[in-house]
Amino acid sequence: MEGNISTSTSTVRSLHQNISEINTYLAANNGSAPSSPRSSALPSPPDSPSSDVSSLPSVSSSFFFSSSAASPRQSRPHSDHGRDTTEALIIPCLTMPSALCRPTPYGQTLGELRLLVLGSQGAGKSFLTGLLLEDNEDVVEVGTWEDAEYGKVLRASTDWIEHKDNHGLEKFEPTRNVEIIELPGYNYHTDGHELITNIKTIIHSPFNAVSDVLHPDQQPSAVVANLISSASTPLYTALVFLLPSAPTVLDQLIIDNLGNDIPIIVLPRLRDLGSAKLSSFRPANAVALRAGLFHSPETLTLLRTEAADRFLRWREVERSVDHVHQAQRERDVHREKQRWDKAKWESEWMVTLSQDVSKRVREGTITERDIKRLQPQRAERSISSSRLYANPPPFDPLHLPSLLMFSVSLLDPLRSRIGSTFSKFWDALGEFHVRFALIGGFCVGVGVGFFVR
Numbered sequence: 001m002e003g004n005i006s007t008s009t010s011t012v013r014s015l016h017q018n019i020s021e022i023n024t025y026l027a028a029n030n031g032s033a034p035s036s037p038r039s040s041a042l043p044s045p046p047d048s049p050s051s052d053v054s055s056l057p058s059v060s061s062s063f064f065f066s067s068s069a070a071s072p073r074q075s076r077p078h079s080d081h082g083r084d085t086t087e088a089l090i091i092p093c094l095t096m097p098s099a100l101c102r103p104t105p106y107g108q109t110l111g112e113l114r115l116l117v118l119g120s121q122g123a124g125k126s127f128l129t130g131l132l133l134e135d136n137e138d139v140v141e142v143g144t145w146e147d148a149e150y151g152k153v154l155r156a157s158t159d160w161i162e163h164k165d166n167h168g169l170e171k172f173e174p175t176r177n178v179e180i181i182e183l184p185g186y187n188y189h190t191d192g193h194e195l196i197t198n199i200k201t202i203i204h205s206p207f208n209a210v211s212d213v214l215h216p217d218q219q220p221s222a223v224v225a226n227l228i229s230s231a232s233t234p235l236y237t238a239l240v241f242l243l244p245s246a247p248t249v250l251d252q253l254i255i256d257n258l259g260n261d262i263p264i265i266v267l268p269r270l271r272d273l274g275s276a277k278l279s280s281f282r283p284a285n286a287v288a289l290r291a292g293l294f295h296s297p298e299t300l301t302l303l304r305t306e307a308a309d310r311f312l313r314w315r316e317v318e319r320s321v322d323h324v325h326q327a328q329r330e331r332d333v334h335r336e337k338q339r340w341d342k343a344k345w346e347s348e349w350m351v352t353l354s355q356d357v358s359k360r361v362r363e364g365t366i367t368e369r370d371i372k373r374l375q376p377q378r379a380e381r382s383i384s385s386s387r388l389y390a391n392p393p394p395f396d397p398l399h400l401p402s403l404l405m406f407s408v409s410l411l412d413p414l415r416s417r418i419g420s421t422f423s424k425f426w427d428a429l430g431e432f433h434v435r436f437a438l439i440g441g442f443c444v445g446v447g448v449g450f451f452v453r
Contacts, residue, residue: 111231
């Protein structure tokens with residue numbers, strides 16, 4: 001066995017020496033580049049037996065040699081066979097991937113961190129973003145800036161996600177759990193209400209997503225607040241507001257309108273800016289901000305709790321508005337149902353309208369004394385008429401026969417009124433003094449008449 005190993009070693013060395021001599025010989029005679037070793041056989045050198053060369057066919061495998069098979073074969077005359085050579089022996093080189101950054105315990109437990117950076121033009125928003133992520137031992141990977149509808153977005157990672165394929169090979173992907181949104185800068189000519197509306201649209205986007213998941217009748221509770229303020233919450237953690245100088249009217253307007261929707265962190269910290277709508281976490285500078293966000297779990301918990309409280313307040317306001325709109329819609333529907341229907345009214349009331357009009361007219365022509373006196377007569381007449389007419393015809397004063405009947409019906413009250421007048425007069429004549437005065441006056445009148453005549 002030792003003899004075979006030494007023989008093989010000497011054979012490889014002699015083969016390498018022979019190939020070098022052949023290349024030198026061909027370069028001196030022809031000067032052309034050698035072709036593929038598989039095109040023709042190699043001539044045997046004078047000082048090496050041909051049996052030793054042919055005993056190692058595996059030396060010309062692709063592992064050790066780089067084949068030029070990409071070029072097509074060309075037919076050559078028999079005299080050119082001696083010029084075919086083989087390429088030189090190469091050693092493969094494997095490039096190892098760069099080592100991944102090892103995450104820290106703070107980075108592994110950081111969770112979702114979403115920040116909005118707002119400031120005037122030239123306030124240093126990009127510088128703040130670089131200060132938070134660059135040279136940060138908790139950040140293992142930083143992406144590139146991406147343009148979005150509402151500004152620029154930069155995503156970073158503080159941990160890796162390990163995957164394994166079907167062959168068991170490991171693959172690591174960044175978590176991208178840190179998101180910093182740089183909002184466009186504003187100046188003093190910017191419309192403040194439009195700017196506030198656009199920022200509120202960004203803040204309320206995860207609000208609507210979380211509200212759709214919760215049950216509409218779910219009341220605010222500790223359980224709901226803990227779920228929303230967890231490490232995987234989709235809500236924005238805070239709004240970093242850069243104020244290099246004293247706040248202007250526009251700055252104060254932004255704080256007053258956005259403080260109810262998101263925790264606001266003002267940098268640098270200003271003593272004269274005492275607003276209850278700011279976050280309880282008030283760092284002095286950007287270094288303190290980075291330490292609080294990446295190295296203080298208590299600070300992150302505080303910011304997420306404040307964000308959850310603002311979401312719950314927004315949700316209660318939206319629910320109240322929805323209840324008001326629902327009640328208004330119900331009132332509108334009820335009012336629509338109660339609206340006067342002319343066709344229905346005519347079908348129900350126009351048939352008996354003329355009868356009601358005639359009755360009301362008759363009631364206006366009869367006095368209270370006549371009603372008391374005529375009640376017994378009407379009772380007898382109603383009894384007799386009910387016997388004669390079981391179903392009396394309808395009475396219409398606008399119709400000619402009905403008008404005639406209405407005129408005839410007035411004779412009875414007229415007769416009663418005249419009879420009542422004469423009865424009263426006759427009752428007055430029943431007294432002696434009245435009758436004597438009347439008779440005496442009559443006699444005097446008759447005597448005066450005959451005297452004048």
